[in-house]
Amino acid sequence: MILLIRSRFGIIVWLLICSYVTIAQPQYLGYEIFSETNGLPNNEVRCIHKDTKGYIWFGTIYGLAKYDGNKFTVFKHQSDANSISGDVVKALFEDSYGNILVGANGLSILHRETGTWQNYLHDPRDPSSISSPNITSITQENDSIYWIIASNGLNRFNLNTGKFQLLNLQLTSRVTESKIHNIIPGESLTFSVLHTLYHYSIKSNRASIVFADEGYRELEHFAGNVVGIKNFADNSHHLVSFDKDLNEEIILKRYVGSRGKLFHDGNRLYFVHKNQITAFDSRLNPIETLIFKTKSDDITTEYLSVIKEENGTFWLGTTSGAIKVLPKSSFQILDSKSGLPNEYIRALTIDSNNNLWIGVRQGPAYKISNIDDFLANRLKQIDPINFPSPGGEVFATNHILELANGNLIFVTNQAVYHYHTKERRFTDRYYIPNNRQYFSAIEIPGGILVGSLEKPTLFKLNIKNDRFERDMNFRITNKPDIVYSMFVDRTGEIWVGGEGLFRLNPRENFANTILEAAIPPISEDNYSNNSFWSITDIDDHRLVAATTTNGYYVYNKKTKEYTHYGKANGLTTDFLCTALTDSRGNVWLSTKESLAQVDTLDYSIRNFSIKQGQYNSDFTFKCGVRTQENYLLFGSKQGIMFFHPDSVTSSITEAPLYVNELRVFDNVVGREISNGDTILLKHNENFFSLEFSMLDFRNPQDIEYEYQLVNYDRSPRRVAYNHNAVSYTNVPPGHYVFSLTSQIPSEVNSKQTIEIALVVQPAYYQTLWFRVGVALILMMGTLWIIYAAFRRNVLYGRLQKMELDLLRSQINPHFIFNTLTSIQHTIMSSSKEEAVDTLSRFSRLMRMFLDYSRLDYIPLDKAIQFYSTYVTVHSVNLDEVIDFKISVDGSIDQQKVKISPMLIQPFLENAIVHGLSPKSKDMKLTLEIAMENHWLSCIVADNGIGRKKAMEIKAKKAKAHSSVGIEISSKSILLQLQKGRFIEESFTIVDNYDKQGSPTGTTVHLKIPYRI
Helix, strand or coil, X not given: CCCCCCCHHHHHXXXXXXXXXXXXXXXXXXXXXXXXHHCCCCCCEEXXXXXXCCCEEEEECCEEEEECCCCEEEECCXXXXXXXXXXXXXXXXXXXXXXXXXXXXXXXXEECCCCEEEEECXXXXXXXXXXCCEEEEEEECCCCEEEEEECCEEEEEECCCCEEEEXXXXXXXXXXXXXXXXXXXXXXXXXXXXXXXXXXXXXXCEEEEEEECCCEEEEEEECCEEEEEEECCCCCEEEEEEECCCCEEEEEECCCCCCCEEEEXXXXXXXEECCEEEEECCCCCXXXXXXXXXXXXXXXXXXXXXXXXXXXXXXXXXXCEEEEECCXXXXXXXCHHHCCCCCCEEEEEECCCCCEEEEECEECEEEECCHHHHHHHCCCCCEEECCCCHHHCEECEEEEEECCCCCEEEEECCCEEEEECCCCEEEEXXXXXXXXXXXXXXXXXXXXXEEECCCCCEEEEEEECCEEEECCCXXXXXXXXXXXXEEECCCCCEEEEEEEEEEEECCCXXXXXEEEEEXXXXXXXXXXXXXXXXXXXXXXXXXXXXXXXXXXXXXXXXXCEEEEECHHHCCCCCCEEEEEECCCCCEEEEECCCEEEECCCCCCEEEECCCECCECCCEEEEXXXXXXXXXXXXXXCCEEEEECHHHCCCCCCCCCEEEEEEEECCEEEEXXXXXXXXXEECHHHCCEEEEEEECXXXXXXXXXXXXXXXCCCCCCEXXXXXXXXXXXXXXXXXXXXXXXXXXXXXXXXXXXXXXXXXXECCCHHHCHHHHHHHHHHHHHHHHHHHHXXXXXXXXHXXXXXXXXXXXXXXXXXXXXXXXXXXXHHHHHHCCHHHHHHHHHHHHHHHHHHHHHCCCCCEEHHHHHHHHHHHHHHHCCCCCCCCEEEEEECCCCCCCCCEECCCCCHHHHHHHHHXXXXXXXXXXXXXXEEEEECCEEEEEEEECCXXXXXXXXXXXXXXXXXXXXXXXXXXXXXXXHHHHCCCCCCCEEEEEEECCCCCEEEEEEEEEECCEC
């Protein structure tokens, strides 16, 4: 054991250094929480693993789950042999065969190819079994040897023999948590148990302690250093690194609490603490902080496991679910978290000194000096520019223009302001009465040109001694109805955007100015309005003009021709906000749904979905600038989105595409099917469904799928997220190819395609030789076959009728016996008149029964009359009359709609005998009949004692009443359903309870066929 020497001087020096080190500004990332409500078997996620195929596995304290981006497939311990050994999962590992090794109640191995489990359990009588059922870490040395840390030590497992060997290492404590840091096959194994780091020599079978300190937890071995969370004497927790060469501790992060998690990916060390992830380089310098929750969301979750995907997505296992943290984006945001006082941005301008000037919807303007330096380290402050108005605010700064002399023009809704940049003050304000919609401005010889949404829509202001003076000689012979934007291109030509695009052609020093129409106000292709809110140029000859209703246009100044581009060309929407050209000459368009990059060589379009935490693409009009370092900034209602075009490469890490499950009649017959696989199906397995997903978990809702069963589907079909499953029914025998394509529209090169061969094998009677044989037989005995088929159909029909008649004949004695028993009770206990009346009703009832029992179907009104009479007769032996009500949906024609007789009677009898009879008073019975799809929905409800109490009473009787009527009726209904080739659950019985849990009766719901 190494003696630990803690250097207070080293700690002090390090803290002094850290006080001057600037960590890059935190990035706020989007996140999503998965819990039991999403399909996890339990919220406490002890371990996470991403396998080589791309699936994410979660080990919880109540089951194992595999995530495919759409749903969780859960594995739990079952009584049968083919299941995981236990539900408390603490360790996950994928071996070189692609099998999943799980530390549950012992070691469980899921063989991926067969979908079967192989379990190795602890047997105290067998020394070659796993030493303990509690496994915390697993790794593999070679094809046959595995190393497993259990609660009582390190086990060597030979897969070929199935034998375990517990090594005598004399660990310093019982293993409740462990971590395997490194393995060199045939050489050594480095692992930690709680606060102790061990080095085990495989050759010499000896273990030595590299580091031990009871104050530490969550040890990580990174770049030759031991890093962990240490509890100091004052009970504070700090992230600490121990340098064994210097024999001293260095505090990397102070006051972190005790619930963080450490891990590394070989290049960086990551520390997850509360709502943030801090990254350290190999020298343990903090280089990046990623925040994935706001302060209001901050929780004291304990982090149990962490992994990082290749695309930068983090998965965090916690005590309250799994958290998916989206990867950092090339697109970043300046908002209130970054110190921006107002997030609703209306205007952006970068002056000749690379200072950013910001106009907002309500409030002062703002200035950020040297914006590129600010974006790099965020050390500079954001200075307010107060207007000469109450509170220093104005409503809606729509445009900011830098003049040639370095001063600024602020165009607001209600006035135009002149700002002297050196003196840092406003010198003048100009407005025209009844005009409160100034929107844009450009500098022209002798002054500035102001555009407005109200009349006058275009006027000129001269500036003398920093004061405004309107140029009354400025005349436009064809004034525009409205002006949204103005632009001076690189050749000095002036362009005006309104309802149409115009070139401003000045004559005689702007005394007689005219507007020349370049693009008409109405699109000739689709008759949409052309409202031009943003204009930029590509080169000396080409302009890009963006509209809010109709995409964008490219205008060629030489040929005076234009080309329209919109959704049909790849844009996600025709609602554009701002057009901006980058240093490479490509055009960037902010829209109401995304950002789009236009390659000005071939006009191809790349769309980028902007998802930065809660940030969306709610951009504002004509609000974009480019810095000296070629950063692009776009204003929105949530701040300023900025990025460098060179860093916006396709962030796609090629995600595999799989058919996760192939089901035949809801039975899984294939899993994780990939490109080139072949599936053989029998002739009676031609009802199947396929569930698929592209294993990109960042934003699976953005993935679009297109599929086609070639030789069956006429054309490809599209589905979107949450609908990535298709079903096929009655597919004829043959060879098919299931072609599946997935794509994320906002990402280039994200398209994936797989093809799976599906062979539906014919039955013997569908083969060619059988058909030839049948054809020969048909030629020899066609008449005989026709006759035999006809006779068979007749006999089959008679057989079915005989089965129905047999069932009804079973109902007859059952029904008559119960009814006569009731009448006998009445004669013995009631008056002569009441007995005669009862016999009269019984006579009518028997007449109806004899008439109806011979018929397959009777009108509904006659059936209702029969049931009403039956309830009256059957209830004569009760102390009180049953309150029996029948309600029929008014949309049902009771004389035209026919049902099979005697189907509902056994359920009425059961309600009276078992539910209402023991109650003896306040007896209510209802029968509701309504139309439901192709069935009659019949609901029999009573307020009796309930089935549980009735069964107790029945058990006490010497001769229990057997409700065979319901069984017979159920069989009768099922037989009719079979005749119709449509079998469903024929009836359901539900017990009713009140709020105190007392029974309040029974409800029976039947679905019976009918005829018209």
